[in-house]
Amino acid sequence: MPRLAHHLTQQKVDIELTTLIGVVADCCADIAALLRHGPMSGILGLAGAENIQGEDQKKLDVISNDMLKEALEKSGLVKGIASEEEDNCVGCSPDGKFLVLFDPLDGSSNIDINSLVGTIFSIYAAPDKTDIGDDDFLRPGNEQVAAGYVLYGPSVMMALTTGQGTQFYMLEQSKGEFLLFDDNVQIPKDTKEFAINASNQRHWAEPMQAYIADLLKGETGPRDKNFNMRWVAAMVGDVHRVLSRGGIFTYPWDKKNPNKAGKLRLMYEANPMGFLVEQAGGKAFTDAIRILDVEPDNIHQRVPVILGSANEVDVCLGYHA
Ligand code: AFP
Numbered sequence: 261m262p263r264l265a266h267h268l269t270q271q272k273v274d275i276e277l278t279t280l281i282g283v284v285a286d287c288c289a290d291i292a293a294l295l296r297h298g299p300m301s302g303i304l305g306l307a308g309a310e311n312i313q314g315e316d317q318k319k320l321d322v323i324s325n326d327m328l329k330e331a332l333e334k335s336g337l338v339k340g341i342a343s344e345e346e347d348n349c350v351g352c353s354p355d356g357k358f359l360v361l362f363d364p365l366d367g368s369s370n371i372d373i374n375s376l377v378g379t380i381f382s383i384y385a386a387p388d389k390t391d392i393g394d395d396d397f398l399r400p401g402n403e404q405v406a407a408g409y410v411l412y413g414p415s416v417m418m419a420l421t422t423g424q425g426t427q428f429y430m431l432e433q434s435k436g437e438f439l440l441f442d443d444n445v446q447i448p449k450d451t452k453e454f455a456i457n458a459s460n461q462r463h464w465a466e467p468m469q470a471y472i473a474d475l476l477k478g479e480t481g482p483r484d485k486n487f488n489m490r491w492v493a494a495m496v497g498d499v500h501r502v503l504s505r506g507g508i509f510t511y512p513w514d515k516k517n518p519n520k521a522g523k524l525r526l527m528y529e530a531n532p533m534g535f536l537v538e539q540a541g542g543k544a545f546t547d548a549i550r551i552l553d554v555e556p557d558n559i560h561q562r563v564p565v566i567l568g569s570a571n572e573v574d575v576c577l578g579y580h581a
Pocket of ligand 1: 315365366367368369370457493494495496511523524
């Protein structure tokens with residue numbers, strides 16, 4: 261199985277982008293090693309601070325954020341970064357060619373229960389200017405040059421796209437190398453599996469309530485087939501399942517907090533996942549438009565997310581039409 265850098269070179273990916281993706285991959289391999297030590301490492305639990313989202317930061321959120329920030333700064337390839345754990349963007353190398361946005365540890369609420377977590381990243385070409393600010397990161401997802409995630413599961417796996425389809429790599433622990441094991445991930449167009457946090461049902465908008473109600477009716481209802489449900493509570497885990505065997509994943513708008521458009525963040529969750537899903541033949545929408553076409557107005561902006569098997573996303577959007 262070809263190594264990550266070898267396959268990207270075969271795909272004729274820009275050498276500096278190939279190097280940058282390698283920097284992210286190596287850092288994630290180090291994060292995976294930390295997670296493997298779990299409770300023995302003394303780095304579980306709360307960090308004693310909140311992030312800009314008002315969420316309690318876990319020690320590993322902060323540690324993984326600092327590891328990625330340091331690795332990206334040292335690479336000399338990155339003009340600036342934005343992170344779920346940073347209030348504002350952080351300038352790195354003035355002549356860096358790329359901007360990188362990331363959620364260093366997605367699924368933080370799963371850390372202390374030894375469940376799935378992951379790192380999500382999104383890469384853009386940097387603007388031709390030295391001083392950068394948050395506004396320089398406000399680019400639609402359709403301008404990403406690469407996106408991916410590393411899922412810290414029984415196997416450590418990476419999903420990656422540079423716009424030439426979506427590939428799966430697996431971390432070969434002894435060498436610390438990511439090896440290609442699927443060079444053309446394809447999401448089945450139809451599915452019988454959905455993912456949603458059903459505890460929010462009473463807060464959803466009526467179209468989403470109607471769509472989910474019809475799924476639950478199974479073959480006795482208008483869908484004429486039975487559906488199964490999964491909820492990992494870590495987007496990386498749910499999206500990996502969708503990429504691997506199909507499905508629809510949604511974190512819809514809910515009236516719990518009407519000034520929040522949804523829970524998931526556009527710039528470092530919905531956009532990179534939307535790029536991966538589309539490149540694998542799936543669809544990724546808010547409840548209205550294609551996620552990659554959303555014009556961002558804030559680096560921590562939230563959006564409703566409906567993504568996965570193309571035909572099932574169309575059915576769900578049909579309820580919202
Ligand atoms: P945490 O990182 O705070 O655990 O949130 C994870 C997440 O942003 C996303 O990865 C999950 O799909 C979603 O939130 C889970 O949200 P609920 O905890 O409301 O189910």
